[in-house]
Amino acid sequence: LKVLRAERDWSQADLAERLGVSRQTINALESGKYDPSLPLAFKISRLFAQPIESIFHPDD
Amino acid sequence: VSERHDNEPKYTPAEVQSSRRYFAEFGGAMLGYVILLPSAILLIRRLPEWRLGLALLPVVPLALALMAVLRFLRRMDEFNRQLQLEAVGFAFGGGVLATMTYGLLESLAGLPRISWTWVPVVFMSLYGLGTAVARWRYR
Numbered sequence: 001l002k003v004l005r006a007e008r009d010w011s012q013a014d015l016a017e018r019l020g021v022s023r024q025t026i027n028a029l030e031s032g033k034y035d036p037s038l039p040l041a042f043k044i045s046r047l048f049a050q051p052i053e054s055i056f057h058p059d060d
Numbered sequence: 061v062s063e064r065h066d067n068e069p070k071y072t073p074a075e076v077q078s079s080r081r082y083f084a085e086f087g088g089a090m091l092g093y094v095i096l097l098p099s100a101i102l103l104i105r106r107l108p109e110w111r112l113g114l115a116l117l118p119v120v121p122l123a124l125a126l127m128a129v130l131r132f133l134r135r136m137d138e139f140n141r142q143l144q145l146e147a148v149g150f151a152f153g154g155g156v157l158a159t160m161t162y163g164l165l166e167s168l169a170g171l172p173r174i175s176w177t178w179v180p181v182v183f184m185s186l187y188g189l190g191t192a193v194a195r196w197r198y199r
Contacts, residue, residue, distance in 0.1 A: 022139070
């Protein structure tokens with residue numbers, strides 16, 4: 001997620017705004033401390049135009 | 061990977077808006093409370109026969125404050141709700157433990173009786189502590 005975000009040169013705040021979540025949430029997702037709900041994972045996948053399994057891995 | 065987000069605003073515009081709304085609603089309710097509480101005390105002195113209803117007057121803004129909190133919770137995203145669940149769970153469990161402990165000390169060990177109005181103070185303090193702990197865990 002961090003890499004995808006950096007590729008687009010978005011800050012955590014930019015990504016948070018696009019996903020309608022808080023910056024803290026992006027931070028927790030990127031540090032692997034929080035697993036997104038299915039709706040949020042689909043939103044992220046749609047935003048980056050990549051399948052969910054290429055962004056999130058079961059062992060994360 | 062760049063870390064330039066360190067200098068970015070901490071909150072998104074939607075979060076700022078949601079917080080402002082919460083502080084307006086909650087602050088308004090608290091303002092109502094600080095006005096109604098002394099009013100109720102003064103009125104009870106003049107109209108002691110109405111004291112039951114008058115003593116409940118400050119409860120109205122407190123109920124409005126509760127609604128403000130619940131509305132704020134519903135506006136939060138899923139991660140912040142999880143944080144809040146941990147904080148509230150800590151406060152609820154800790155509050156039950158603290159009040160039960162003192163209740164036993166009071167009734168069995170003869171410690172002085174204290175007012176019920178201390179109960180919310182205990183729960184609110186533990187909620188504050190619980191929020192800090194939850195934020196620290198997911199920092």
